[in-house]
Amino acid sequence: MFVERKANKVFKAIDRLEGKEVAYNEVQLKDQKDSEMKREIERIKQxxxxxxxxxxxxxLLFYGDWEDDGKFVFVTELVTCTLRSFVQRTKGVSIAVVKDWSLQILEGLNYLHSQKLDNLDIHMDNLFFLHNSGKGTIKFGLGLDSPSLPSHDFTPMELNGTEGDVWSFGMCVIEISTLDTPFDEFKADHQQIQKAVSSGLKPLSLLRIDEPTLLHFIWCCLKISPKKYSAAELLKHIWVRNSAPETSGEFIKLREEAEYLSFANKFASNQEGWQEYFNLITGKLNAFESGNYTSGSESDSEDVIIDIDIPKEEVVNKEEVVNKEVNVDKSSPQKAKLDNLSDFYLSQFIKSSVSPPGSARGSSPVGSRNQN
Structure with missing residues (x-):
């Protein structure tokens, strides 16, 4: 056995007829209530x-399935290298690779959504890297459950089904680009992460990204309201439509470690730090839209998604926002504006139940990346 999860176990096995290794999956059904068992088996069969x-x-390639003594068994091709483990070993990949992986995952996601499959448990341990001739291939695992906490438990409550899958995909792009696990500032405190996500908080690792086109693409993935993009729509974004030369050797533009940590400390400790971040992100997104990729010309309209409602650069008094948050109706324009602003970390000051990133970690809210 090489993987054990809450609902299933996966074993390496030998297909003696074909002479190759395969993955032998057992899904435990006997411990579930009858109604739960029926729903689970139907979902897996689908x-x-x-x-x-x-x-x-x-x-994944599929080879066969059957039921046996309270277990559902199915056999697939064997892929043992998760995308997370591969990315961690590489210590960073080129822009061409990040673009290619983003495109591959989106294509797979779009295909599965077109087959009416969603809630796919999209995370870096459920995406697999297959070494083959030429460049590697990304494959989706089955959406059963993850070894730790399922990705959909981190998804904002407003997003269900395909929208939640796209949001989780955005988190994967952050990790591929920065090598940081999103929300690592909470040190795997699942309760705090869920509170942060429910409040609209974004991972602090976004501070690392200094590439406007990539930042715009990720922001489209993480949008909650009013416009949420599908995998099919994101396939039109210039980040995946315009591939980088594979031989260029160019890497994602990231902030220097010292600058990032200094900025993260300011953000966690006072409103001025948040305002600086707010202005920085706004400037980057505006720079993207004011460049050659605007939606003003007909030729560009098929290549890039614009319309992410970038807020104006303005100083927001956090006490005033807290008071408004308590009193406004959810359907009011003021509430809509607050929801938009919360996309830029404003929720850190709105929700008192959410501890600021790093509040329990001493002087630095974010640890340095491992450079070894």
Whole structure:
């Protein structure tokens, strides 16, 4: 056995007829209530039916399934390298690779959504890197459950189904780009992470990204309201449509470690730090839209998604916002404006139940990346 999860176990096995290693999956059903068992088995069978007929390069190959003594068994191709483990070993990949992986995951996500499959448990431990001739291939695991906490438990409550999958995909792009696990500032405190996500808080690792096009793409993935983008729409974004030359050797533009840590400390400790971050992100997104990728010309309209409601650069009094948050109706224009601003970390000051990132970690809210 090489993977054990709450609902299933995965074993390495040998297919003696074909002479190759395969993944032998056992899903435990006997400990569940009858109604839960029925729903679970139907959900798994639905996914497996897709595997049987899939022509997508990003879906696991399927070899067979059966039921046996309170267990549902299915056999797939063996892929043992998760995208997280591969990224951690590389210590950073080029822009060309980040673009290619973003495109591959989006194509797989779009295919699965077109087959009416969602809530796919999208995270870096459920995406697999397959070494083959030429460049590697990203494949989706089944949406059963993750070894730790399922990704959909981190998804904002406003987002369900396909929208939640796109949000989780955005988190994967952050990790691929920065090598940081999103929300690592909470030190795997799942309760605090869920509170932060529910408040609209974004991972502090976004501070690292100094690449306007990539930042715009991630922001489109993480949008909650009013416009939420599908995988099909995101496939039109210039980040994935315009591939980088594979031989360029260019890497994602990230902030220097000292600058990032200094800025993160200011953000966690006072409103001026938040305002500086707010202005910085706003400036980056505006720089993207004022460049060659605006939606003003017909030729650009198929290549990039614009319309992410960038707030104006303005100083916001956090006490005033707290008072408004308590009293405004959820359907009011003021509430809509607050929701938009909360996308830029404003919720850190709105929700008193959410501890600021790093509040329990001493002087530095974010640890340095491992450079070894």
């Amino acid at each position: 996914q497996i039916n897709i595997l049987k007929s899939s022509q997508s390069a990003h879906v």
